[in-house]
Amino acid sequence: MYHGNRLFQKYAALCAVLLLMTGCGSTADSGNSVDTALSSPAAESVAAGETQTQQGDLTPFPAFTATALDGSTVTESIFSEKDLTVLNIWGTFCGPCIGEMPELGEWAKEMPDNVQILGLIIDINGEEDTEHRDLAVDITQKAGADFTNLIANMDFAPILKDVVGVPTTLFVDGEGNLVGDPVVGANVDGYKTFVEEYLGEQ
Numbered sequence: 001m002y003h004g005n006r007l008f009q010k011y012a013a014l015c016a017v018l019l020l021m022t023g024c025g026s027t028a029d030s031g032n033s034v035d036t037a038l039s040s041p042a043a044e045s046v047a048a049g050e051t052q053t054q055q056g057d058l059t060p061f062p063a064f065t066a067t068a069l070d071g072s073t074v075t076e077s078i079f080s081e082k083d084l085t086v087l088n089i090w091g092t093f094c095g096p097c098i099g100e101m102p103e104l105g106e107w108a109k110e111m112p113d114n115v116q117i118l119g120l121i122i123d124i125n126g127e128e129d130t131e132h133r134d135l136a137v138d139i140t141q142k143a144g145a146d147f148t149n150l151i152a153n154m155d156f157a158p159i160l161k162d163v164v165g166v167p168t169t170l171f172v173d174g175e176g177n178l179v180g181d182p183v184v185g186a187n188v189d190g191y192k193t194f195v196e197e198y199l200g201e202q
Helices: 006-022 043-047 076-081 095-110 130-143 154-160 188-201
Strands: 065-067 073-075 084-090 115-121 149-151 168-173
Touching: 065 149, 065 154, 073 076, 076 115, 084 095, 084 188, 095 115, 095 130, 095 188, 115 130, 130 149, 168 188
Parallel strands: 084 115, 115 149
Antiparallel strands: 065 073, 084 168
């Protein structure tokens, strides 16, 4: 974990300031809700010339080691367990993120065996931030969202630098590559449509 890392602490503090400035409003049409502007957590790395490696038309998801809400350690090897992973990036401050959580929980129970959903929580500042961690646990438990939720750290910076709002949902294949386009805003029907079309093409 990066709770002792100065760069991560700087990123978390910057996120907190931006969240206070922008807030997280909700819209009547959850499919079009782009509610929270995020900072660029990897801005310093990008400025230093670090970029993602492209493999043909596919972008590999960066290697990571993260702690899940249940305390377990998860790495990028989780992607190899299924043909497709739905990665839902969210925050405890975001009404639309919380609003779609029960539907995501139901969907996770109905998914085909070769698909999984994975949450990535962006506003927990390391293991010492028990306030936001406990809030995330409460949100997921009340929603019946029993799927794995990871606590974001600097390993995810190459992905989070391109996230302009939450929820944002990405799709990762079994080889660990990003596939399709991100879905920005709460749009469970859109996630489902992509999964159905992707599996239909395989």
